[in-house]
Amino acid sequence: MTKSGIVTVAGFPNAGKSTLLNRLVGEKLAITSPKPQSTRHRIVGIRTESDAQMVILDTPGLLEPRDLLHTAMRNAALSAVRDADVLVHVVDATGNIPQSFHAAAGLERAPRAPVVLVLNKCDLFDAEQYAQMAAQHPHAVLVSATSGEGIDALVTEITHKLPESPYLYPEDELSTQPVRFFCAELVRETALEQLGDELPHALACEIEEFRENSSPLYIRAVLHVERDSQKQIVIGAKGQQIKKLGKAARVKIERLVGQPVYLDLWVKVLANWRKNPNAVRRLGYGDTSDRA
Ligand SMILES: Nc1nc2c(ncn2[C@@H]2O[C@H](COP(=O)(O)OP(=O)(O)OP(=O)(O)O)[C@@H](O)[C@H]2O)c(=O)[nH]1
Ligand SMILES: [Mg+2]
Known part of the structure; x- marks a missing residue:
């Protein structure tokens, strides 16, 4: 039996969500930038490997809307959160670690999907800081989207939470966007x-x-x-x-x-x-x- 489902990548602007999507798909699909608010749409990337297919949705960073574009971006992110079978909450580990996804996103209750907390940018830690971070957040997966460190463990964790299902897309498809x-x-x-x-x-x-x-x-x-x-x-x-x-x-x-x-x-x-x-x-x- 194969596994397949929607894996939504969400979090604050600049956390490294698009870099993570590209890393998981193995192709540069989503644009990335040191400037926040680079992603504006939900971007679909597909990863098919070892009887599991992740339909990965990269989302705009969650923020307080200041104009209609921001409102549209937030709506795009939240609709992807609602569609998720697995929610990957990406946090820049060099900053504050929020209590929960829904608190960070300003939502009243936890999302329906199980949440995997990903602490990204761990390449910026020395060994001691890394060990401390891992001890403080035992349920989190520590990764570096840029170096690839921790990505195998993340894939295992996501796959574990995916529902059993036939593939949603052909095996060789990388995206649904033209x-x-x-x-x-x-x-x-x-x-x-x-x-x-x-x-x-x-x-x-x-x-x-x-x-x-x-x-x-x-x-x-x-x-x-x-x-x-x-x-x-x-x-x-x-x-x-x-x-x-x-x-x-x-x-x-x-x-x-x-x-x-x-x-x-x-x-x-x-x-x-x-x-x-x-x-x-x-x-x-x-x-x-x-x-x-
Ligand atoms: N050192 C380090 N930098 C990273 C890592 N992942 C992403 N970055 C950098 O962080 C910046 C933001 O990355 P993006 O992937 O564009 O972040 P995002 O969360 O998609 O941002 P928005 O689309 O604006 O919400 C870029 O300069 C990336 O190169 C990482 O693992 N380590
Ligand atoms: Mg982005």
């Missing part, structure tokens, strides 16, 4: 790398055209910003910044699709889109209702 989604995410990741601290949060990438049959593969992508001043920054003097961004993003996309790419990158102002429910929905961030 390639064009990941292309947009790679453009956004590059923006997180190249632009200042705040600007990337005001930025959304939309793929307007994706010509699969052309060679090189033709992709027209639009970076939406909220104000004209932001547009000027993204374009830069003599178009330097947008050129640099486009080049680095193209290289990443070529790695993903395994073929040459022509990335036609544009910048447009979509005034204050993070406060506009129609714009937030149109850009694919889903539900902005204030229900969670």
Whole structure:
């Protein structure tokens, strides 16, 4: 009998959830960044091994919403928490360790799914700190998503908690999201790398055209910003910044699709889109209702 189920990875921003998803799937699916709030959607990654299939949902970091984009992000995270068969609560072990997932998430009661507490970034501890952390949290799994330490133990723990079930997806599937989604995410990741601290949060990438049959593969992508001043920054003097961004993003996309790419990158102002429910929905961030 095989095991299969939904494994939701949740926790505060910047805890290392996306890095962990990539580690578990063995592919770079989710974008990662030292800046918090890099993940905005639920990202699906699939790991199938030794008669067990994990359908892993990476989620946006849980935070108090300050605009409609945040509300949509929190809704995406909480709906993934509700869908979970196993909940992996990722905590940056170098910070405070919360009492429980539901307390950290501001929820009234514990989630339906069993929770695995993962203390991440343990590579930053020396041997003594590591031993102390392990002694203080005997039920937690100590890992490093970047080095891979502790991941085997985590896989064993998750597999143990998965329900018996036929596979939910074909064995060789790695994700359920289309390639064009990941292309947009790679453009956004590059923006997180190249632009200042705040600007990337005001930025959304939309793929307007994706010509699969052309060679090189033709992709027209639009970076939406909220104000004209932001547009000027993204374009830069003599178009330097947008050129640099486009080049680095193209290289990443070529790695993903395994073929040459022509990335036609544009910048447009979509005034204050993070406060506009129609714009937030149109850009694919889903539900902005204030229900969670
Ligand atoms: N030292 C160390 N750094 C890590 C580890 N895991 C993740 N990081 C770093 O922590 C930062 C945040 O990682 P992400 O995976 O983007 O975190 P996240 O929880 O998905 O963040 P949001 O999507 O913003 O909620 C990145 O700079 C990662 O390289 C780890 O095990 N050790
Ligand atoms: Mg993330």
